[in-house]
Amino acid sequence: MPAANIQVSETPLVLYALRRADDALILGHRLSEWCGHAPMMEEDMALSNIALDLIGQARELYSYAAKAEGKDNDEDKLAYLRDVRQYRNLLLVEQPNGDFAQTLVRQFFYSAFADLYWRAMMTSRDATLAAIAAKSEKESAYHLRHASEWIIRLGDGTDESHQRAQAAIDHLWPFTGEMFAVDEGERALIHAGFAVDPGTLRGCWLTTLSDVVSEATLTLPQNDWMQQGGRAGRHSEHLGHLLSELQSMQRTFPGQTW
Amino acid sequence: MVTVLDHDSELRRRAWDAAASVVDPEIPVLTIADLGVLRDVVLDGDQVEVAITPTYSGCPAMNMIALEIEVALERAGFREPKVRTVLSPAWTTDWMSEEGRRKLHAYGIAPPQSSRSRRALFGEQAVTCPQCGSGNTEVLSEFGSTSCKALWRCKTCREPFDYFKCH
Numbered sequence: 001m002p003a004a005n006i007q008v009s010e011t012p013l014v015l016y017a018l019r020r021a022d023d024a025l026i027l028g029h030r031l032s033e034w035c036g037h038a039p040m041m042e043e044d045m046a047l048s049n050i051a052l053d054l055i056g057q058a059r060e061l062y063s064y065a066a067k068a069e070g071k072d073n074d075e076d077k078l079a080y081l082r083d084v085r086q087y088r089n090l091l092l093v094e095q096p097n098g099d100f101a102q103t104l105v106r107q108f109f110y111s112a113f114a115d116l117y118w119r120a121m122m123t124s125r126d127a128t129l130a131a132i133a134a135k136s137e138k139e140s141a142y143h144l145r146h147a148s149e150w151i152i153r154l155g156d157g158t159d160e161s162h163q164r165a166q167a168a169i170d171h172l173w174p175f176t177g178e179m180f181a182v183d184e185g186e187r188a189l190i191h192a193g194f195a196v197d198p199g200t201l202r203g204c205w206l207t208t209l210s211d212v213v214s215e216a217t218l219t220l221p222q223n224d225w226m227q228q229g230g231r232a233g234r235h236s237e238h239l240g241h242l243l244s245e246l247q248s249m250q251r252t253f254p255g256q257t258w
Numbered sequence: 259m260v261t262v263l264d265h266d267s268e269l270r271r272r273a274w275d276a277a278a279s280v281v282d283p284e285i286p287v288l289t290i291a292d293l294g295v296l297r298d299v300v301l302d303g304d305q306v307e308v309a310i311t312p313t314y315s316g317c318p319a320m321n322m323i324a325l326e327i328e329v330a331l332e333r334a335g336f337r338e339p340k341v342r343t344v345l346s347p348a349w350t351t352d353w354m355s356e357e358g359r360r361k362l363h364a365y366g367i368a369p370p371q372s373s374r375s376r377r378a379l380f381g382e383q384a385v386t387c388p389q390c391g392s393g394n395t396e397v398l399s400e401f402g403s404t405s406c407k408a409l410w411r412c413k414t415c416r417e418p419f420d421y422f423k424c425h
Contacts, residue, residue, distance in 0.1 A: 042399030056316025131346030
């Protein structure tokens, strides 16, 4: 008998934590798919290490969400026993790895944001969120440095690496707008000093991107049309496939432990 | 009253020493006290609670370290010790003891530079080869065999080596 979905009482604070936890878990899982397949051993280790950091951040955020909800859910149930529509991550992080350029551009867009976002969150009125932010900020800064160096190397490399990096930027660009959007519930948390308004970080984020992208001899798209839906549980078809792998053990053998 | 205080501080010292003797499973020359992972030991009667902090969020050694602390404390005569993970303040390589840095170097891992500021994280790094002492080194990979290490190479003696990342 496969395990059924859990129900989560999504107060604004629980939803807030779930969204960030889901971002970290899904991106961490995507990166872990490279383990044993990366173009060179150093990158195999790098992507697996970044995955580990992200999954560590996800665990802290899920534990926080479970505590904020105050029911009998825990980090494992939140990760393994929610279905696609209950996941609240950005569409960006669930996009398939594609080629190496696409993986690194996705990482670059996300890390440039996460670095700014967690640094700003260190002033949260909530002590636990501020502590998670302080930990995540340092890790994100390191991830950003790694991704930035690759964007420059790929863009300013061979004709083929340049073309692939540019194609990845153009393809993933419409998924970046969602990082800066907030809904009403989150707006209230921002006013109360628990969260920060990601919209205020977009200027800085664009500056980071422009600096790296121009050094890489690449260009950022001019189009402003952005795809949204992940934060509300409306996902691309890719997430379901990812979850079927991520959750298969707990769905098949409910409550199984190591 | 004085006797009781002495008894408590003696007990706490014993608990601290027991916890501090636990080594990092990935870098067995370093104890968790050398690393700065051991944050606090609190006594409530005979009940001990140890606070540890992760080096990196996803560090898989944390569960192992927590288990080993419990075993070490039970061996030292403390019943049902508790281990708590704290995130704040966030761990930094600046907490690594001088003794820890010396042990790392002797083990063949270049110890971390002082982090001080974000600038150090992005700025030029000067890492000395733990094998031959040459400063003529280059980074091979920003990420190494564990979360806390990067992979470097010495251009003088040609040996690759681990560098404990500055954080």
